[in-house]
Amino acid sequence: MSFIKKFVEESTLSRRKFLLNSAMGFGGVAAAAALGPMGVAVASTKPTLAWGYRTPDNPYWNSIVSGGESFARSVGQDLTHLIHGGNNEKILADVKALLSKTGGNLALAVDANDSPNARSIVEACADKGGFVSTIWNKTDDLHPWDYGDNYVCHISWSDYQPAQDTARLLLEAIGGKGGIVGIGGIASNVPAIERKAGLMKVLEEYPDVELLDWQAADWSTSKANTVMSTMLTRFGDEIKGVFSSNDSMTLGIIEALRAEGLAGEIPIVSYDGTADVVKLVMAGEVLCTVSTNPYWAGGIALSLAYHAAVGSFKPSDEPHAHREFLGPAIMITQQDAQAWYDNQIAQTPEYDWKDYWKYSSGQMTYDKV
Template identity: 35%
Template sequence: MVLNVLPNGDSDTTPIVKEADAAGAYLVTQWNKPADLNPWDGYDTWISHITFDGVDSGRQIAEAMFEQMGGSGGIIALQGILDTAAAKDRFTGLQEALAENPDIELLDEQTADFDRTTGFEVTKTLITKHGDAIRGVWAANDDMALGALQALEAAGMSDVAVVGIDAVPEAVQAVADGTMTATVSVDGPWQGGVGLAMGYCALTGELDVAGLSNEQRAFFAEQTLINAENAEENLTPKADLEDFECGNLFDRVTGPVS
């Protein structure tokens, strides 16, 4: 068996890994794992853990938003599920960007659980609290950003910069239309295929799991800022089958997960 799994939170990863290992199933995990749990710690069939640099993506969308705002003004932040590394790291990226841009003020930050409806409700509450002082909305994913966008449109605040992460089609379209400022793509088609490709290559003997480096077994993969300049070309997600050939599986590694 081959499994390509996105655990809901860091605490879910350990039981998934142990069950897969006990069954002899090849496993690739994505996004969430405890910092002290690693594929090379005695797990023969846990091939790799793939994630993306949340600090970098959180900072990238913040900087794009600050530029759209002209370098000054108040913002609100919508955090994700706080038990996940993605939520923590992305917010750290925002904090780093804020430290470098003293004319941007963080008016408020609340968790909206990576959920669109919650993002709408939280933004609506924060609009009531802060009103026209809000010039930007930083959201830790696109679902919350799209919820925030709905709340802003309902309040007649169409000139507020809104950013998210994930490059879901509706968000990319919003960037192309100019209603959102930016999102970050981690290439969903590649994510969906590469873990299964790794398992297939291991099953067929074309990938020697024991011979992989630690960097190949837990790594950050490439991500791309989507803004007005490149949104149109990213409207339709595409998979390149060459990426899934056994010799190309690690071409998108940008660094080890430390």
């Protein structure tokens, strides 16, 4: 059984179980808490639920927050959206304002945008008694266990090895020789750093491949389009392949190639597993993309913060591997793309939001790349 097939099967709950849970209006633990001991009803102390993220227009972040909304519905609540647009000051100000409004009765999942910004957000939540889960970006010296229960967890992904896998696929596709270009994300972002490092590591194995240029396009479709157009003008047919650090930028890269009649002629590897790029993999215009299952991540990060807030579990009783952990990273090639699209995109996947660490691939480590 392929890893993708196994993952799809394990990640899908029965429709009957899902409908029964929905009919209750609560997750099982939350329902029990609402009833209190011996089934006696008590006043609800449900926290406000919020997700802080870059933009709903980006397919990756749209999938993240869709997972958050799915979890919120499972406990009969609405989700507050804190959209920061890549602005460190805005997300911190919005979190502080919501903590003030709710008196600290907040369960928050958030991407801090830049790694150093995570500390300020965590400390604001801890100071007011809120509960926060972070994803992707934090500094190496910031740890949930240093903040008791309020900093619930940090979820990230090990991009270094998957980036090596995609880079090797790209370099093999061009016959192990010639020039390639790379387009990266925000330079200070953990995934941007690791994905570039993975490419650079693999380039050491291919002395006949030259990295003609690397430019940051800040995860932006429009900026990637401009960068790719400039590279095509500068290097022309010297470009034999493109390493793209995420799917949003790949869409801009593809448009630049189409404008020159080169789409499908120059192989591209990508990252994020979004619907549009999975379709491009199916069509042969992109070699592969890597899914970090953002829908699951969006729901599970918020679920952990919520259940810590309502007392379903005590984060400080958990091992470090449950507080800083890696999510799944799944390479999708043309061979797998149709199955992935049918099972993870065309239909909404269903997850048990209380099975917190089912898809964890282990505790985070801090090996320098």
